Amino acid sequence: xxxxxxxxxxxxxxxxxxxxxxxxxxxxxxxxxxxxxxxxxxxxxxxxxxxxxxxxxxxxxxxxxxxxxxxxxxxxxxxxxxxxxxxxxxxxxxxxxxxxxxxxxxxxxxxxxxxxxxxxxxxxxxxxxxxxxxxxxxxxxxxxxxxxxxxxxxxxxxxxxxxxxxxxxxxxxxxxxxxxxxxxxxxxxxxxxxxxxxxxxxxxxxxxxxxxxxxxxxxxxxxxxxxxxxxxxxxxxxxxxxxxxxxxxxxxxxxxxxxxxxxxxxxxxxxxxxxxxxxxxxxxxxxxxxxxxxxxxxxxxxxxxxxxxxxxxxxxxxxxxxxxxxxxxxxxxxxxxxxxxxxxxxxxxxxxxxxxxxxxxxxxxxxxxxxxxxxxxxxxxxxxxxxxxxxxxxxxxxx
Numbered sequence: 001x002x003x004x005x006x007x008x009x010x011x012x013x014x015x016x017x018x019x020x021x022x023x024x025x026x027x028x029x030x031x032x033x034x035x036x037x038x039x040x041x042x043x044x045x046x047x048x049x050x051x052x053x054x055x056x057x058x059x060x061x062x063x064x065x066x067x068x069x070x071x072x073x074x075x076x077x078x079x080x081x082x083x084x085x086x087x088x089x090x091x092x093x094x095x096x097x098x099x100x101x102x103x104x105x106x107x108x109x110x111x112x113x114x115x116x117x118x119x120x121x122x123x124x125x126x127x128x129x130x131x132x133x134x135x136x137x138x139x140x141x142x143x144x145x146x147x148x149x150x151x152x153x154x155x156x157x158x159x160x161x162x163x164x165x166x167x168x169x170x171x172x173x174x175x176x177x178x179x180x181x182x183x184x185x186x187x188x189x190x191x192x193x194x195x196x197x198x199x200x201x202x203x204x205x206x207x208x209x210x211x212x213x214x215x216x217x218x219x220x221x222x223x224x225x226x227x228x229x230x231x232x233x234x235x236x237x238x239x240x241x242x243x244x245x246x247x248x249x250x251x252x253x254x255x256x257x258x259x260x261x262x263x264x265x266x267x268x269x270x271x272x273x274x275x276x277x278x279x280x281x282x283x284x285x286x287x288x289x290x291x292x293x294x295x296x297x298x299x300x301x302x303x304x305x306x307x308x309x310x311x312x313x314x315x316x317x318x319x320x321x322x323x324x325x326x327x328x329x330x331x332x333x334x335x336x337x338x339x340x341x342x343x344x345x346x347x348x349x350x351x352x353x354x355x356x357x358x359x360x361x362x363x364x365x366x367x368x369x370x371x372x373x374x375x376x377x378x379x380x381x382x383x384x385x386x387x388x389x390x391x392x393x394x395x396x397x398x399x
Contacts, residue, residue: 008033011077020049080176133262135329149250156187159235195222266325
């Protein structure tokens, strides 16, 4: 593996634009190739990235780029229905793969990817970028350090209005669209990231007239022995609060809206309930008069504390901290995809085949839950990766 990872992108849609923008923030990665069903779309993305033609090859179709010795790693930015086939094709060419979430349409496809990756010794990672953000990692560190005690509840909502249009891949069921796999994957994957083991309890899904899943809610159990109650909601119909909160026995950790961006977090510590201490045993008779404490000079700080204004200010600050929590984390540059690129690159340089922040076993757990919420395993894609079967749409949109 070269010191600088040369990335090839499969797909030239919206998420690919974010990728080519954020890769410029990475120290040991660069854009080296773009493959699209239409050559002009690949060239347009290269121009958008501001990369010279001699530094970034453009391909019509995908096989030539997957076979190119000028490409070290592949980022798959296609509609969900094509993720599994594209990932398996890259594995067959021996190329490490970072594939957009969700990794596949169903758990069976994830298992097939995991098996192929293990047999070929090829690294594969699902691109749930939120799991690699610094503020999200800081929240997990504090949770594991016991700063809020034992986790009792995790609640997360994620919803943005999306037109129920067949021309939007995130809303077209035949392309793997719908709220469950577009947005629902985030709270489920984050719950698994924070709590580890997850188990299904119940769910409800609301569909549009043309069969698109538009709203979902799920109840899961997580953590040791399923002791943490997990409630999740996602929507393509309307704007939700878009926050994630973990409440424990000693406090609360939260990610500010929209939580998938991990722009900041908060920690709130609950007041400790102290048991009354027993009266100390002394040698003096109970009727003895305690000696008065020596007088202490009152400075400006003491006077302010005892004043009416000081009491009002103190109550305001305490209430604000109690309600909102102390802020943790900081804002990062770019849109955030650079962190998963860096994490994947470090994995390759270490010679590892799996990223510990997003293991294939984690992807399988999430896929199994997505299948359960969907009411059963989602059918495999009907569209061929290289167009062996023509899409039903005149021009299949990219992610």
